[in-house]
Every structure is written in structure tokens, then in C-alpha cells.
Amino acid sequence: MTIGDLMKLTAEGFGETLYMTFVSTASAYLIGMPIGLILTVTDKDGIKPNPLVNGIIGFIVNVLRSVPFIILLIAVMPITRAIVGTTIGSSATVVPLVIAAAPYIARMVESSVKEVDRGVIEASLSMGASPFQIVYKVLLPEARPSLLLGAAITTTTILSYSAMAGVVGGGGLGDIAIRYGYHRKQTDIMIVMVVVLVAIVQVLQAAGNWISRRNDKRIR
Amino acid sequence: MQEDYIIQVRDLHKTFHTNNGSIVVLDNINISIKRGEIFGIIGLSGAGKSTLVRCMNLLEKPTSGSVIVDGRDLTSLSESELRRERQSIGMIFQGYNLLMQRTALDNVCFPLEIAGVKKKEARTKARQLLETVGLADKEKAYPAQLSGGQKQRVAIARALATNPKVLLCDEITSALDPTTTQSILALLKDLNQKLGVTIVVITHEMKVIERICNRVAIIDRSHIEEIGTVDEVFRRPKSAAARKLLYERSENIEKFTGNGKLLRLVFDGSSADRPIIAEMVLKCGTLVNIAFADTKNIHGKIYGQMLLQLPEDPVAVNRILSYLDSEHISYQEEA
Numbered sequence: 413m414t415i416g417d418l419m420k421l422t423a424e425g426f427g428e429t430l431y432m433t434f435v436s437t438a439s440a441y442l443i444g445m446p447i448g449l450i451l452t453v454t455d456k457d458g459i460k461p462n463p464l465v466n467g468i469i470g471f472i473v474n475v476l477r478s479v480p481f482i483i484l485l486i487a488v489m490p491i492t493r494a495i496v497g498t499t500i501g502s503s504a505t506v507v508p509l510v511i512a513a514a515p516y517i518a519r520m521v522e523s524s525v526k527e528v529d530r531g532v533i534e535a536s537l538s539m540g541a542s543p544f545q546i547v548y549k550v551l552l553p554e555a556r557p558s559l560l561l562g563a564a565i566t567t568t569t570i571l572s573y574s575a576m577a578g579v580v581g582g583g584g585l586g587d588i589a590i591r592y593g594y595h596r597k598q599t600d601i602m603i604v605m606v607v608v609l610v611a612i613v614q615v616l617q618a619a620g621n622w623i624s625r626r627n628d629k630r631i632r
Numbered sequence: 633m634q635e636d637y638i639i640q641v642r643d644l645h646k647t648f649h650t651n652n653g654s655i656v657v658l659d660n661i662n663i664s665i666k667r668g669e670i671f672g673i674i675g676l677s678g679a680g681k682s683t684l685v686r687c688m689n690l691l692e693k694p695t696s697g698s699v700i701v702d703g704r705d706l707t708s709l710s711e712s713e714l715r716r717e718r719q720s721i722g723m724i725f726q727g728y729n730l731l732m733q734r735t736a737l738d739n740v741c742f743p744l745e746i747a748g749v750k751k752k753e754a755r756t757k758a759r760q761l762l763e764t765v766g767l768a769d770k771e772k773a774y775p776a777q778l779s780g781g782q783k784q785r786v787a788i789a790r791a792l793a794t795n796p797k798v799l800l801c802d803e804i805t806s807a808l809d810p811t812t813t814q815s816i817l818a819l820l821k822d823l824n825q826k827l828g829v830t831i832v833v834i835t836h837e838m839k840v841i842e843r844i845c846n847r848v849a850i851i852d853r854s855h856i857e858e859i860g861t862v863d864e865v866f867r868r869p870k871s872a873a874a875r876k877l878l879y880e881r882s883e884n885i886e887k888f889t890g891n892g893k894l895l896r897l898v899f900d901g902s903s904a905d906r907p908i909i910a911e912m913v914l915k916c917g918t919l920v921n922i923a924f925a926d927t928k929n930i931h932g933k934i935y936g937q938m939l940l941q942l943p944e945d946p947v948a949v950n951r952i953l954s955y956l957d958s959e960h961i962s963y964q965e966e967a
Binding site: 529531535536538540542545553556628629631 | 718722723727729734742
């Protein structure tokens with residue numbers, strides 16, 4: 413394989429990996445964020461305690477979170493086929509990634525939002541704020557720095573999950589690393605892919621930290 | 633003719649249920665607060681005063697009893713009715729409880745947003761209020777950039793945004809230094825006079841009560857021990873709890889209780905700033921021991937109290953008492 417071929421291969425994997433990571437993260441947030449907020453609001457110390465709802469959602473989240481991703485990847489194949497039409501390639505990988513990441517995000521969001529000072533929520537209640545107003549005017553804005561940091565961690569986690577999808581032909585840098593490095597014993601190509609993955613994680617994490625800090629009005 | 637009461641707490645009970653059984657925090661509380669007054673509720677920590685003030689806007693749901701604000705029993709309202717009613721009851725906290733990710737101006741706008749006031753209108757109102765509390769130049773500052781006193785001023789402006797009938801203050805000066813405390817209390821007094829807003833002050837410090845309150849309730853171990861004008865309670869405290877609070881900074885009074893009796897003098901501002909004790913000692917030709925003193929000179933008038941240990945000689949004691957009578961200083965013998 414020439415350097416040119418390797419560059420082309422890497423660029424292709426890089427694009428696929430970013431595509432899977434960002435589409436999955438965005439979709440998983442659409443599902444996970446409201447679940448995380450419901451978990452916070454219905455908690456026994458929340459603004460609308462509801463042990464039944466909290467218990468049921470918490471249980472489902474825990475079950476999904478305890479299934480190893482590699483097993484989930486195979487187990488949800490029928491769903492993947494139904495939605496995407498195939499189980500191979502980066503678009504197909506998005507489905508299990510979203511299913512795995514949404515409950516993870518729910519817990520991340522829950523822990524970020526629970527950091528908001530109880531006193532501020534009490535003050536909002538004293539002004540006559542409704543639970544809905546408290547969520548979108550108090551909890552989300554006040555937890556913003558922590559939510560952004562959580563998003564950086566979540567994105568890098570989804571990135572590493574996406575690499576695992578390479579085992580079942582999921583596309584991206586992980587797929588290339590497994591195909592060349594494991595099946596064809598071309599260790600050097602695997603190393604290149606891993607280095608690129610490490611670089612992406614570094615950049616994403618640093619960017620996340622920077623954005624979070626810039627958005628936090630508690631410092632300065 | 634019935635008095636015009638803005639808040640009436642009737643037969644209020646509050647019990648907290650914990651894993652170690654239940655704790656009675658408030659037991660048979662009855663308080664009536666007049667429209668336009670500054671009403672103090674004082675007690676040591678754990679007495680139940682914070683729970684009591686939280687019952688006044690139902691942040692804490694009473695176990696039984698009723699809380700009537702401006703003629704409406706809050707305990708009988710639906711959740712949305714209660715939310716509406718809360719917009720007319722402002723609250724300020726010891727920990728400020730400002731939104732840390734919003735500027736001072738946006739913090740003051742917050743209750744107006746909740747009440748559905750238009751953004752432009754809200755901003756104009758918020759600017760006015762920041763000016764009222766003396767923070768016109770800080771509208772763009774975030775709470776983290778403000779001092780404790782400034783944060784509390786923002787919190788006051790925020791509580792006033794919806795033109796409340798009542799302002800509930802929960803230990804609002806406890807985290808502030810004495811100078812800042814004085815300026816915050818002066819601001820409250822000013823707002824009370826200018827806006828006519830009724831203020832309920834919760835505190836463990838007698839100096840807060842004497843500085844701004846018209847009437848005071850002493851709460852001790854879940855009970856209201858006594859209610860009266862600050863003057864009355866100050867001159868003649870009936871309950872042991874009141875006496876304890878009055879001498880909060882004199883734990884070693886017992887050490888002075890030798891043979892002579894203790895006499896408590898109360899300065900209510902009617903005597904001018906003169907060296908009264910020194911004059912008394914010279915005129916009566918007898919010595920007294922000052923066991924405790926906490927007086928201050930406000931605009932040339934003396935406020936506060938003093939605990940004197942009298943000589944054993946009854947003739948000398950009589951001279952002292954007649955001197956005090958002639959000076960119109962109220963006193964009371966301590967048991």
C-alpha cells in the first residue's frame with residue numbers, strides 16, 4: 413500500500429468516524445436529555461417527585477447501560493435493518509450507538525442538573541415558577557457548563573464505541589484498524605488508525621473544556 | 633373594627649418524618665402580621681423559624697393549620713393558584729440564591745419573565761430596581777463578580793420586581809459583615825417606608841430586630857414564646873427565651889452574680905447621649921459593676937441595654953433607683 417493509498421484510506425475512515433460520532437451524539441441527546449431531565453424532576457428530592465415514573469425509567473436506563481456494547485450491537489441488528497435497511501456501514505452503526513448512548517446521556521444530564529444549587533430552585537419556586545419554567549429557565553442554563561463538559565465526555569465515549577462497531581463491519585477508523593490490523597496482520601495501519609483516533613479524542617476533549625469554561629459565568 | 637392583617641398563621645403545625653421517627657418543628661403557631669409593618673421572628677438555630685417563614689409561602693407544606701395571605705388561605709389553593717399568589721410574596725435568602733449564569737439585570741428580570749411580563753418592560757423595571765438598591769452601575773455584572781452585600785441587594789431588587797405585598801427575609805444578613813448588615817437593614821427600612829411593603833424578618837440576632845422591626849415574635853423549641861412590640865419585649869421580656877436572646881453576647885453573666893442584685897436598664901432612645909452611668913455613680917456616691925452593656929448612639933439618642941450589678945447596701949440601691957426614675961430610664965430587676 414502506498415502512502416497515497418494510506419492517506420485516502422485514513423481520510424475515508426476519519427470522515428466516517430466523525431459522521432457516526434456526531435450524528436449519534438446529536439440523536440442520542442435528543443432522546444437522552446429529556447429522559448435525564450425527567451429523572452431529575454421526578455427524583456424524590458426533585459421538583460415533582462414521582463417514585464413510580466422515576467423507578468421505571470431508572471430501571472430501563474440501568475438495564476440498557478449494563479448491556480455490553482458489543483452485544484447490543486448484534487442484538488439490535490433487526491431494529492437497525494428495519495430503520496436503515498442494512499446492518500453494515502456507518503449509517504447502520506448509528507442505530508446501536510444511539511441506543512447505547514441515550515441512557516448514558518440521561519445519567520450524565522441527570523448528574524449535571526443535580527449540581528444546580530437547591531437554594532436557587534427554592535428561590536424560583538418562591539417566585540411562582542412552574543416546574544417547566546424551572547427546567548428551561550433555571551436547571552438547564554445554570555447547569556450549562558457542566559452539561560457542555562458532559563457532552564465532551566459523551567462524544568469521546570461514542571467515538572470509542574463507534575470504533576468497536578468495526579467488528580461487525582461498522583465503518584470508520586475502527587473498522588479499518590480491525591480489518592487491516594487484525595484480519596491481515598498489518599499492524600502499522602492499525603497503529604496509524606489508533607493514532608488518528610487518539611488525536612480526535614484529544615481535540616474534542618480540549619474543545620469541550622474550552623467551550624465549557626468560556627460559558628461559565630461563575631469564574632472571572 | 634378588625635385590624636388589617638396581611639398574613640395570618642393559624643394553628644400551624646409542622647412535623648418532619650425522618651428515618652429516626654418524626655420531629656415536631658412547629659407546634660401550634662399563631663401569628664398575625666399587620667399590613668405595612670416590619671415583623672421580626674427571632675429564635676436560636678433549630679427553633680423552627682426558617683420552617684415557619686417557608687410555611688408563609690408554602691415552600692414548606694404545613695402538616696395542619698392555615699396560612700392566610702391578604703385574605704386567601706394558601707393551603708386551600710390549587711398549584712397554579714398558589715404559583716400566582718407567590719408572585720405577590722417576595723422572598724430573600726441568607727445564601728442570596730441568585731442565578732449564577734445570569735447578569736444582575738437578568739436576575740432581576742427573572743421573576744418578571746415567570747410572570748409573563750414583556751422583555752422590554754421587564755428590563756426597564758429591572759433597571760429602576762437596581763437603581764433603587766444602589767447598583768445601577770452593576771447591571772452587567774455576574775453574581776460571581778459581586779460582593780456579598782451587592783448580591784443581597786440584587787436579591788432584594790429581584791424580590792421586589794413583581795411589586796409584592798410581602799417580603800419574606802430568611803436570615804438575610806447572617807452571612808454579611810456588620811457594616812454591610814447595617815446598610816442592608818437601612819435599605820429594607822427605606823423600602824418599607826417608600827413602598828409600604830410588609831416585611832417579615834427571620835433572624836437569630838437581636839440587633840436586627842431592634843434596628844428595623846416594629847413587632848417581634850420569639851420562637852423557641854417549636855413554640856412562639858411571646859409576641860409584642862419590640863419596645864415591650866425589649867423592656868420587659870416575659871419569657872426565658874427572650875431573655876436568653878437579649879443577652880446573647882453575654883454568656884458569662886452568671887459569673888457576675890455575686891451578692892448584689894442585677895438591674896437591667898433599657899435605653900429606648902428617649903435619653904440623650906450623656907455619660908449617665910458616670911453621673912449616677914458620682915451623684916449617688918456608690919459604685920456599680922457593669923455586667924453587660926450593649927448600647928449604641930443613633931442620631932444622638934441612646935438605644936440598647938445594660939446590666940448593672942448593684943451594691944449590697946439597700947440605701948445606695950434606693951438612691952440609684954430614684955436617680956434612674958428622675959432620668960426616666962426604664963429598668964427591671966433581674967431574677
